[in-house]
Structure formats: C-alpha cells, structure tokens
Amino acid sequence: xxxxxxxxITIVGLGLMGGSLxxxxxxxxxxxxxxxxxxxxxxxxxxxxxxxxxxTSLENGWNTGDVFILSTPVRTIMRHLxxxxxxxxxxxxxxxxxxxxxxxxxxxxxxPPHIQSIGGHPMCGREVAGVSCAxxxxxxxxxFILVPHSQTKEEIISFAEQIIHSIGAYPVVxxxxxxxxxxxxxxxxxxxLACGLVGAAEVTAKEENNxxxxxxxxxxxxxxxxxxxxxxMMIDILLTNRRAILNAVNLFQNQLNKLEHxxxxxxxxxxxxxxxxxxxxxxxxxx
Amino acid sequence: xxxxxxxxITIVGLGLMGGSLxxxxxxxxxxxxxxxxxxxxxxxxxxxxxxxxxxTSLENGWNTGDVFILSTPVRTIMRHLxxxxxxxxxxxxxxxxxxxxxxxxxxxxxxPPHIQSIGGHPMCGREVAGVSCAxxxxxxxxxFILVPHSQTKEEIISFAEQIIHSIGAYPVVxxxxxxxxxxxxxxxxxxxLACGLVGAAEVTAKEENNxxxxxxxxxxxxxxxxxxxxxxMMIDILLTNRRAILNAVNLFQNQLNKLEHxxxxxxxxxxxxxxxxxxxxxxxxxx
Numbered sequence: 001x002x003x004x005x006x007x008x009i010t011i012v013g014l015g016l017m018g019g020s021l022x023x024x025x026x027x028x029x030x031x032x033x034x035x036x037x038x039x040x041x042x043x044x045x046x047x048x049x050x051x052x053x054x055x056t057s058l059e060n061g062w063n064t065g066d067v068f069i070l071s072t073p074v075r076t077i078m079r080h081l082x083x084x085x086x087x088x089x090x091x092x093x094x095x096x097x098x099x100x101x102x103x104x105x106x107x108x109x110x111x112p113p114h115i116q117s118i119g120g121h122p123m124c125g126r127e128v129a130g131v132s133c134a135x136x137x138x139x140x141x142x143x144f145i146l147v148p149h150s151q152t153k154e155e156i157i158s159f160a161e162q163i164i165h166s167i168g169a170y171p172v173v174x175x176x177x178x179x180x181x182x183x184x185x186x187x188x189x190x191x192x193l194a195c196g197l198v199g200a201a202e203v204t205a206k207e208e209n210n211x212x213x214x215x216x217x218x219x220x221x222x223x224x225x226x227x228x229x230x231x232x233m234m235i236d237i238l239l240t241n242r243r244a245i246l247n248a249v250n251l252f253q254n255q256l257n258k259l260e261h262x263x264x265x266x267x268x269x270x271x272x273x274x275x276x277x278x279x280x281x282x283x284x285x286x287x
Numbered sequence: 288x289x290x291x292x293x294x295x296i297t298i299v300g301l302g303l304m305g306g307s308l309x310x311x312x313x314x315x316x317x318x319x320x321x322x323x324x325x326x327x328x329x330x331x332x333x334x335x336x337x338x339x340x341x342x343t344s345l346e347n348g349w350n351t352g353d354v355f356i357l358s359t360p361v362r363t364i365m366r367h368l369x370x371x372x373x374x375x376x377x378x379x380x381x382x383x384x385x386x387x388x389x390x391x392x393x394x395x396x397x398x399p400p401h402i403q404s405i406g407g408h409p410m411c412g413r414e415v416a417g418v419s420c421a422x423x424x425x426x427x428x429x430x431f432i433l434v435p436h437s438q439t440k441e442e443i444i445s446f447a448e449q450i451i452h453s454i455g456a457y458p459v460v461x462x463x464x465x466x467x468x469x470x471x472x473x474x475x476x477x478x479x480l481a482c483g484l485v486g487a488a489e490v491t492a493k494e495e496n497n498x499x500x501x502x503x504x505x506x507x508x509x510x511x512x513x514x515x516x517x518x519x520m521m522i523d524i525l526l527t528n529r530r531a532i533l534n535a536v537n538l539f540q541n542q543l544n545k546l547e548h549x550x551x552x553x554x555x556x557x558x559x560x561x562x563x564x565x566x567x568x569x570x571x572x573x574x
Binding site (some may be wrong): 134229253254255271 | 293359371410411412413414429430434443459465467468470472473474476477478479480481482483484485486487488489490491494497498499500501502503504505506507508509510511512513514515516518522525526529532533536537538539540541542543547550551553555558559561562563565566568570572573
C-alpha cells in the first residue's frame with residue numbers, strides 16, 4: 001500500500017475534528033476528499049484549501065480514495081462502517097476518530113479482509129463544534145489514542161502512526177475496554193458533572209431571582225464549560241459507553257459522598273487530608 | 288469621615304485578593320498599610336509599590352488607619368473582628384472580603400457603634416494563591432458583592448461603593464443568606480465536583496497503570512481546575528457554609544441521578560431534552 005505522501009484520503013464528517021484533520025493533513029498527502037451532509041462545511045473547507053473535493057454523501061465517495069477517516073458521532077461511524085463493508089470492493093484502509101471504541105472495534109473486526117482497519121481517538125476535544133472552529137494546530141503535542149483489534153495488521157498501525165506524527169500528535173496504544181473506561185472518567189464524567197452543575201445552579205437561580213447568573217465567576221465558568229458540548233456527539237457517547245460511564249459516575253459519587261459526610265461531621269483534619277491529596281495530584285498534572 | 292482619596296487603608300492579609308486590592312487601590316487613597324504574617328509577602332508588596340508600610344500582625348497595626356479591609360480565610364477574619372472589637376477605640380470602618388458571610392455578618396452586627404462595618408466579596412477568585420499571583424486588574428468588570436447588615440449605615444455603603452468603582456468592579460447587594468446559598472452553588476459546589484473528579488480519576492489511574500493521566504485533555508483540565516484551590520481558604524469555606532453547601536450538593540446529586548437513570552434506561556429523547564436545556568443555558572451565560 002501507498003505511503004502517506006501518495007495517499008488519497010477521504011475524511012467523512014467535516015466538523016471540528018475532521019476539519020482540523022484536513023487542515024493539518026493536507027500538505028502531507030496526495031489528495032483529500034471531504035464528505036459532509038452540510039454543503040456549507042464543504043464550501044468552507046474547500047475555500048480554506050483543506051480539501052481538494054467535497055461530496056455530500058459517502059455513497060458517492062466510496063471509490064474516491066484508498067484511506068477513509070471516519071470523523072462523525074459514534075453511531076454515524078457505525079453506519080458508515082456498514083456502507084464501506086457493503087460498497088468497498090477495492091483494498092482500502094479505515095481509521096475512525098470516534099469518542100467510544102467498544103462497538104466500533106467489534107464491527108471493525110468482522111470487516112472483509114481487503115478492508116484494513118484500526119480505531120483512533122485524538123485527545124483534543126473542545127466544547128465548540130463545526131468546521132468553522134477547525135484548527136490545523138488542534139492536535140499539536142496531544143496524545144492520539146490508537147486502538148488496534150484482532151484483525152489489525154502492522155501495516156495500518158504504521159500508516160496511522162505516520163498520520164499522527166504528521167499532524168504533530170503522538171500515539172498511545174490501548175485496547176477498546178481500557179479506552180472506554182479511561183475516557184468515561186476523564187471526558188464523559190466531566191461532561192455530566194458540568195451538566196449537573198448547570199442544573200443545580202438553574203434551580204437556585206429560580207429561587208434567587210437570577211442573582212446566581214449575575215455573580216458567577218471563572219470557577220463556575222470553567223467547571224460548567226463542557227455542558228456546552230455538541231449534543232449529538234454526546235448522546236452517541238452516552239449511549240454507546242453506558243456501562244463505563246455509569247461506573248465512572250459511581251466512582252465519583254463515592255468520592256463526593258465521603259467528602260459530604262466528613263464536612264457534615266466537621267471532621268476538619270480528615271477533610272484537609274483528602275483535599276490536600278487532590279490538590280497535590282491536580283498540581284502535579286497541570287503545572 | 289474621610290473620602291477614599293484621603294483614607295488610610297489597612298489591608299489585613301496580602302494574598303491573591305488582598306495583594307490585588309492593594310495594587311488596584313494604591314493610587315486612589317492616601318496610604319495603604321499591609322498586614323501579613325509572612326514577611327516575604329510584605330517585602331514583595333512594598334517593592335511593587337502597592338503598600339506604604341508592612342506589619343506582621345494586626346496587633347501592631349490596629350491604630351494605623353481608619354479603614355480595615357480583612358482579606359484572609361473566613362475563620363481568620365472572625366479572629367481579626369474580635370481583635371478590632373477589643374482594640375479599636377477610634378472611629379473606624381471595617382470591610383471584609385471573606386468567602387462566606389453568615390458568621391462574619393453575625394459578628395459584625397454586634398461590634399461597638401464606633402466601628403462601622405459591611406461585608407464584601409469580590410467575585411473573581413482564581414485557583415492560585417499568594418501575593419505573587421496578585422494583579423491590579425483582577426477586579427476589572429467583575430461583580431463585587433456587598434452584604435450590609437442591620438447596623439450598617441449609609442455612609443459605609445457609599446464608601447465601599449467608592450472602593451468598588453475605583454478598582455473597576457461593580458456592586459451587587461445581597462443579604463448574607465442569599466450570598467451563602469448562591470456562592471455554595473456557583474463556587475463551593477464546583478470545588479467539590481473538581482475534587483470528586485480528581486478522586487475518581489485517581490482510582491481509575493491505579494487500575495490502568497496511570498494511562499489516565501497520560502491522555503487527559505482540556506475537558507478534564509478545566510473541570511478539575513478548582514481542585515488546586517488554596518486548602519486553608521477552602522477548609523474555612525466548607526466549615527462555615529456547611530448547610531448551604533450540603534444543600535447545593537444535594538441539588539446537584541438530584542440532577543446527576545436523574546441523568547444517570549435516563550442513560551441507564553436508554554431514554555434517548557429525554558436525555559437529549561435535558562442536555563439541550565443545559566447547553567442552551569450555558570451558552571446564554573458565557574457566549
């Protein structure tokens with residue numbers, strides 16, 4: 001198969017992630033076709049010079065290239081995998097950028113052998129959506145999770161790594177279960193916390209004449225930021241990663257309940273001990 | 288009493304908030320004395336030209352000015368109110384910047400009549416602490432909550448408003464109960480959520496060989512940011528605002544439980560409806 005520099009890549013879904021990938025990858029490959037059901041996104045990406053051609057459906061584009069990168073919400077990726085399995089009779093490679101991996105990987109494992117596949121997930125989400133927010137620098141110095149499966153060949157792993165390095169990211173390999181458990185805690189749980197926080201503030205705002213919104217400061221703004229995430233993407237995530245997410249919520253509730261009881265009991269020393277542990281960990285991570 | 292431009296202001300506690308206030312207020316008043324038990328903070332603030340004189344204890348400084356601004360953790364403010372009540376035999380004004388108000392306001396109400404007082408709370412916290420993070424622009428365009436009490440006279444309200452306007456903030460008046468309920472939801476609850484999130488991630492990290500920390504992205508970083516807040520300040524907040532905080536945790540848990548059950552039951556339409564409500568609200572607030 002071809003090297004990246006000779007590859008014709010078809011990116012399905014020109015949103016924040018697909019658009020950014022096109023922007024970042026354009027100079028490293030032979031040709032990019034963009035597929036999106038929103039013609040405005042295609043026009044935008046074409047004007048920016050991120051894609052060479054735009055198509056509004058995969059049906060018209062299945063034979064446009066030898067590499068497909070699926071960059072839509074998870075359940076749409078599942079549909080596209082069906083379409084590719086049905087239509088593609090030439091050798092091709094499929095990489096997805098879906099936010100959850102269990103169902104996608106399961107489907108990939110049963111694709112016909114001339115369709116090579118591997119799961120991917122660049123860890124650089126934002127709460128904004130759409131191609132107009134895309135940014136070729138999005139992946140710079142960020143981890144890009146690769147999820148190989150039982151049928152994944154060495155060849156597509158090294159091809160995916162070429163892509164990852166060319167966009168400035170670095171690969172981290174995981175199995176699908178690990179991936180889904182980890183992102184449940186570091187990405188899907190924070191989203192639910194942000195939603196619950198906005199909900200709790202909303203209830204209080206109703207009782208306090210909206211004074212709540214008037215005085216909310218940067219702490220509230222940051223902690224609630226993810227509540228503004230793209231709903232279609234999040235619904236697919238919540239429904240395709242239910243078990244791991246409910247488990248993460250449970251882990252979180254144990255932590256919160258413990259703190260809650262210690263505060264209620266005025267156990268100052270124990271509260272301090274726990275808070276110091278969290279503060280130290282947080283500072284180790286990001287400072 | 289004197290106008291702000293003729294006032295000699297004593298700021299007790301030169302941390303992020305007190306230091307920023309000194310920096311912002313210095314050009315608008317006659318003189319600023321800074322009091323902090325850390326001599327390094329005094330040297331720093333003096334070098335910056337934010338204070339005219341530094342003292343390491345309020346005991347040596349009770350007669351240094353006619354306005355005291357108390358800018359320490361809440362329980363230290365309570366101790367300083369006792370000291371001022373005991374020592375100050377001249378007419379003076381006391382404004383505190385404490386993060387919770389019920390206990391402080393209760394104590395202020397019983398101060399001798401020559402000590403005028405009012406509660407204050409600038410809504411511009413950061414998760415960093417210390418005078419080296421202070422910034423004269425911190426209050427710019429931010430709400431500054433004023434909490435008058437049964438003994439607060441018009442004179443000190445308008446004096447506090449002069450301060451607020453001179454540092455670029457704007458006043459929002461509340462009663463102590465309102466204040467404590469609102470900050471419990473928009474500031475103390477987010478702190479506990481950030482802590483619980485770090486705790487849940489820590490448990491998962493132990494099971495997944497630290498891969499969790501390797502791939503955590505901006506969503507996790509923002510939602511967990513407050514876990515790095517100053518512990519001494521937070522312990523005082525948690526212990527002096529217990530009831531309102533436990534109530535806010537309860538409001539939050541109701542929201543999270545509802546979402547959790549709908550996700551477990553795969554109630555896609557209801558999940559979407561709730562998430563859309565939160566997303567809309569969050570976008571109204573900050574975009």
